Amino acid sequence: MIPSPNLLSMITVFFGILFFLILTFLPSIIELKKPKDPGPRIIVEFDHTYLSDLEIEKNEEGELKANISILGEIMAILTFLPDLES
Amino acid sequence: MFIEVLEILFLFLTAVMIVYLARHYIFTLTVLKNSRKKKANPSFESTIYRPTVSVLIPARNEERVIGRLLQRMTELTYPKDKLQVIVVDDASRDETGKIAEQYSKAYNYIKVVHRSEREGGRGKASALNAGLRCADGEIVLCFDADYYPQRDIVEKLVKEFADPKVGAVQGRVVVLNEPQNLVTRLVSLERIGGYRVDQEARDKLNLITQFGGTVGGFRRQLLEELGGWDEQMLAEDTDLTFRVYLAGYKVKYVLDAECYEEAVDSWRAYWKQRYRWAKGHMQCAFKHSLKLLKSDKLTCPQKIDGILLLNVYFMPIMVLISWIVGIPLFVLKFSQWLSPFWAAMLISFYSAVGNFAPFYEVGVGAYLDGRTHAQWLIPLLVFAFLYNIPICTKAFLDLLFSKVTGKVSNHWEKTTHFGNGNSYIMKSLNH
Numbered sequence: 001m002i003p004s005p006n007l008l009s010m011i012t013v014f015f016g017i018l019f020f021l022i023l024t025f026l027p028s029i030i031e032l033k034k035p036k037d038p039g040p041r042i043i044v045e046f047d048h049t050y051l052s053d054l055e056i057e058k059n060e061e062g063e064l065k066a067n068i069s070i071l072g073e074i075m076a077i078l079t080f081l082p083d084l085e086s
Numbered sequence: 087m088f089i090e091v092l093e094i095l096f097l098f099l100t101a102v103m104i105v106y107l108a109r110h111y112i113f114t115l116t117v118l119k120n121s122r123k124k125k126a127n128p129s130f131e132s133t134i135y136r137p138t139v140s141v142l143i144p145a146r147n148e149e150r151v152i153g154r155l156l157q158r159m160t161e162l163t164y165p166k167d168k169l170q171v172i173v174v175d176d177a178s179r180d181e182t183g184k185i186a187e188q189y190s191k192a193y194n195y196i197k198v199v200h201r202s203e204r205e206g207g208r209g210k211a212s213a214l215n216a217g218l219r220c221a222d223g224e225i226v227l228c229f230d231a232d233y234y235p236q237r238d239i240v241e242k243l244v245k246e247f248a249d250p251k252v253g254a255v256q257g258r259v260v261v262l263n264e265p266q267n268l269v270t271r272l273v274s275l276e277r278i279g280g281y282r283v284d285q286e287a288r289d290k291l292n293l294i295t296q297f298g299g300t301v302g303g304f305r306r307q308l309l310e311e312l313g314g315w316d317e318q319m320l321a322e323d324t325d326l327t328f329r330v331y332l333a334g335y336k337v338k339y340v341l342d343a344e345c346y347e348e349a350v351d352s353w354r355a356y357w358k359q360r361y362r363w364a365k366g367h368m369q370c371a372f373k374h375s376l377k378l379l380k381s382d383k384l385t386c387p388q389k390i391d392g393i394l395l396l397n398v399y400f401m402p403i404m405v406l407i408s409w410i411v412g413i414p415l416f417v418l419k420f421s422q423w424l425s426p427f428w429a430a431m432l433i434s435f436y437s438a439v440g441n442f443a444p445f446y447e448v449g450v451g452a453y454l455d456g457r458t459h460a461q462w463l464i465p466l467l468v469f470a471f472l473y474n475i476p477i478c479t480k481a482f483l484d485l486l487f488s489k490v491t492g493k494v495s496n497h498w499e500k501t502t503h504f505g506n507g508n509s510y511i512m513k514s515l516n517h
Contacts, residue, residue, distance in 0.1 A: 027462035032268065037459035039274065040264040043236055043344035 092411050099408040106401060109394055110444040113287035120290055121454055135248040138168045139240055140223030140306070144213035146176035146206065148231035149185060150505030151348065155231055156189040159196065164240035170223050171196045176213040177206025182231075210299070211315035211322035218306075218314050227303030232503040234262065235301065235345040242343035243303060253335025254327070256285065256295060256302035257343030263506045266351050271463055272470050273349040273356070275448050278460070282341075282451035289339035293391035297330070297337050299323030301345040308335060318494070319373075321366025328374040328392065334383040348503050356470075357477055359501050364399040364474075364481035371396040372489075402475040403482055 031037065141159065145152050152173070159171045173190075175183040175198055186198040199220055201213065214228060225244050229235065235257075236242070243255045258281045261274035289295045297304075299322065312329050319325040327337055350356045378384065378392045445464050452460045488494050 024465045028464075028466045031459055031462035035265065035459070037457060037462075039271075039457065039460060040262055040346070041260050041455060041457075043260050043346065 092415055096408060096411045096415060099404050102404060106394065110447050113284055114447050114450050116287040116290050117283045118450055135245050136165060136168055137224040137244060137247065139164065139225045139227060139244055140170040140172060140221035141227045141229060142172050142174065142214055142217035142221065143229050143231060144174045144176055144210050144217065145178065145182050145231040146500060147178045147180045147182060148503060149181040151232045151503045152182050153185050154234060154508060155229065156186065156196065158234055160193055161237055162240055163238045166195055169195050170221065172217045172220055173198045174213040174217040175200045177201050177203045209317065211317045211319065215314045215317065218309065221306060224306055225303055226306045226309055228300050230300040232348040233300060233345050239343050239345060242340055246338040246340060247305060251336055252338045253308045253330040253333065254297050254302060254304045254337040256297050256337055256339050257345055258341055259298065259301055259347050260344055261349045262346035263348050263351060266506055269353060269356055270349045270351050272467060275460060275463060275467060278451040278455060279448035282454055283447040285339045286341055288391065293388055294331060294395050295337040295339045297323050297327045319366055319369055320362050321370055324367055324370045328370065328378065331384060332377055332381055348506060350501055351506060355501060360474060360477045361481050364478045365485055367399040368482060368485050399478050402478040406475050406479065
């Protein structure tokens with residue numbers, strides 16, 4: 001059965017609208033399903049960075065912590081040195 | 087004759103929408119243009135200006151959030167001998183007053199004003215006036231209880247008062263609980279459009295920069311001369327903004343003075359908050375429109391911008407009427423010559439999404455903030471806009487009803503804060 005022109009135009013309009021809606025809202029649906037946005041914007045202490053960036057900073061901080069512990073050991077040795085002299 | 091009236095009405099509404107479209111387009115281009123420039127170094131910035139400051143914190147049943155703000159107040163970098171923090175416990179039925187008292191005992195610059203059931207619960211303006219009566223700083227700043235500012239925010243805000251023309255300042259609001267759900271994410275987008283682009287552009291173009299009721303403040307002397315906050319107004323912040331301009335002062339926007347807020351996290355809470363804003367804004371439109379036009383203290387662009395700002399909450403109603411009028415005109419083909427204007431109509435409607443901050447403002451704001459993925463949610467703002475149509479219509483009808491009957495119903499629907507942002511603050515501080 002060949003659809004009548006009227007039905008054909010209705011189907012075209014229906015799929016046209018559907019395509020437009022999918023095209024418009026697809027990015028939003030993707031972002032809602034799997035958010036990649038790093039919000040909220042961190043304004044406190046860390047200017048212009050985002051929460052997700054903190055994972056990277058964590059590693060750097062880890063190294064810093066190691067340095068601090070080395071410094072602590074050096075300090076302990078230094079405080080012990082005068083005792084050796086006495 | 088009837089059809090012609092409808093056609094003229096339709097064209098008028100379309101013209102108004104195009105004016106708003108042009109306004110937001112100019113704002114967006116202004117901010118884009120300025121974002122490429124290096125930040126100017128105004129002479130006031132180099133001046134060390136350290137006036138005494140009173141920070142007012144109105145709080146009613148805010149036990150879940152008040153502690154973190156007061157803790158933050160103790161961490162501010164502003165000299166403590168020039169700082170006074172006044173918590174107005176507005177007849178709270180929870181532990182708000184007790185928490186505030188604990189801080190007051192530990193820090194001598196924190197003071198608590200307790201309001202009884204009889205005095206309190208009359209809205210934010212009333213609580214702020216109670217705080218103002220105890221304030222003795224040269225500058226009065228306000229923070230809502232659910233806010234969480236930068237440590238150096240006071241310095242950033244008060245330095246603008248070195249300019250004697252500045253009567254009030256406003257900082258930037260950033261949504262803290264943004265990832266919580268769809269509502270908070272959309273509110274965050276609206277805030278980006280409003281604060282990153284809209285307010286910034288109005289400041290740059292020397293138009294009407296708006297005091298948003300929190301993360302900002304006034305010269306105390308000016309505030310007292312103006313009679314403080316008007317307790318009859320639901321949008322006491324917008325009301326005060328226009329009173330400041332009509333008094334010959336300006337409101338300065340400080341983009342880098344940022345503060346977190348806990349956004350409404352349900353459509354029901356969104357309705358309550360926006361209803362209050364819409365009704366309050368409309369009250370201000372009735373109160374100030376004529377005064378604004380007659381004022382000799384404002385420039386012509388300021389008057390135009392002021393009128394557009396005052397009437398912004400009529401926009402969703404205008405869109406609704408234009409649909410009611412326009413669809414029959416188009417579908418029933420009463421008017422053939424009107425059909426070309428449908429393109430303009432559609433553009434205007436689409437530009438109006440984003441709750442009065444059109445989509446390109448939000449888009450550019452997100453781009454300047456480096457939020458490329460947040461931009462993907464912009465199409466969803468159309469639902470927020472559609473939701474605003476019944477909100478603004480109800481607000482207008484209620485206001486009209488109260489004007490006609492003389493029954494004033496300015497009940498303050500307070501937004502409840504659940505402390506959902508606490509986890510985000512802890513997460514950032516732990517790192």
